[in-house]
Amino acid sequence: MSDTRKVKIKAFRFNAETDYLPYTKEYEMEVGKDELVLDLMNRIKWEHDGSFSYRRSCRHGICGACGIKVNGKPVLACKQNAIELLDLFDNDITLEPQSKRRAVKDMIIDKGDFWDKHAAVKPYIVADIDPRPEKESKQSIAEFNALLDADLCIQCGACHYACPALEVNEDYLGPAALAAAFRFTADTRDEATEERLDITFQTGTGVWDCVKCFECAEACPKEVNPIEKIGKLHNMQFEEGVAQSNVATRHAEGFVRSIKKHGFLDEADIVLYSEGYLGMHKHMKTALKMLKAGKIHWNDALPFVDNVPKSKNLDEIQKLIDISMTNKL
């Protein structure tokens, strides 16, 4: 078998200054087994069209400049083997910028929104330190490990531009900024825990707008696992006692109330408990339709009526909740 493969590589082309619409161009080349996506981009530029534009710098997976998407899959071009991708997508690949709507020229996007959000979470240690310290500010291995792998982020934007919540809601901070917020909040030298939790728990912009799709975990080339850090920020709000009672926090805490009563989630009660009686009007239309379809029953939400199935050995569940619960709303 030959060590190279002859393929047509497609690339998204667009120049915001001269083009009304983007277009796709094809470039035929022999791809070697050790070539990276970055090599393919270099070859398009060097062998086919010198105007093809993309960001690149370190070639070692550390500067975060060369993040693009291939067939919708976020990749760091200098880490991603090209043949692996060709195998995955049946030899039909299209190089795309991380965000088509933010494209400036070909693979280059305006990453301003990414940096604004990153800056908004105070991505640095806030501490009142002696300007002339006598000894270094040490961290134990355990203290360092508490940051988990959040410190490995290279700000490439792979997770940020893979996040569907951000695609819909421009105000959402997104996985990269929230992972950075966790990284500094979890640092024992930092003194801005409350301030940063306050920034990250606002509804509409903060952690409660995460849709839990795990696209960020899948996208990250450094295995930062941003959604895990978002989860930790959720937990920290309750641990630090700064969580405010709202529809999102009651929804999280309301699970305990249901499970303790039934073992299962009481689907009607969780909506009522999270929204409050006043918030229920939004759900009446859907509730009526569900009623008609036999999904729910007319008396489900009435007090003293219990239609919810019960787990067998419910007493075990209740006991475990009593002895294991660590947080409060």
Place this chain on the structure above:
Amino acid sequence: MSNLHYALFTGCTAKQSTPELLSSTLAVAEKLGIEITILEEASCCGASHLQDFDEFLAHVLNARNICYAEKLGLTMITICNTCQLNSAMTKHALDTDADLKARVNEKLAEVGLEYKGTSEIKHFLYALTEDYGLAAIKDKVVTPLSNFNIAPFYGCHNIRPGELHHSSNGNENSYVPKSLDNLIDALEGHPVDYDSKNKCCGFHVELQATHTSEVLAGNALVDAIDNNADMVVTPCPLCHLKMDTYQDDLGKVVGRDVEIPVLHMPQMVALALGATEKEIGLNYHVQKATQVFSEATV
């Protein structure tokens, strides 16, 4: 009879708002000779929301659920992607962190249980495609689904994060998932290829970020419809609820009519295997879907 026997973790929705999911799952198992023991002791998996509130408590409760499958010496199967994810996350956390496992077991000992890590956890979709096998399913088809273009909607929590699921989902690649397409193919339906098939339905932020949730689910339905789908099929009851019960609202948000039946994966299989109308339970859908049963046999 096949020699397959599983412990079924039903989850909450199959016991409440989607009874059709449970009845169709049991019908499929019966048609294929798969033995099912329902874990009646199991509690809610926490659905990621309990995890947001109290991660340790969520691990304890999920470990307890798994204990009951271990006691039976069976693989635990799930019929909800979110149950699958949260159960698998607890298993992974306990199997890789001896200290956490010890702390969880200390609590479980109080109710006479011990988590050992001996049971696998997999979604029913992969029990069908990986364990039973597509060729064997194809042999059992009595009503080929050849009248339908079927849009597979995979649901995030079966395919991401990849490394958590790879031991149970046949190495499905989350960017190019194939299991559901292959299953549709085995039932002689026509799988619809569309970009949204591996995207998020927005269910988990339905209450606090309603607009985000509706745009995501609405866009997915538009994409399926524009690619000529007659129905959407999903292995996750939460995706089903989002896309079925809220379909009117989704249409308003995306400014388009998005009327389309959204079937649970086991309903589709049950239909092809000749289960009864009652077992398939299309009458429990909010968006009218009962016509699918008669259309299948035309």
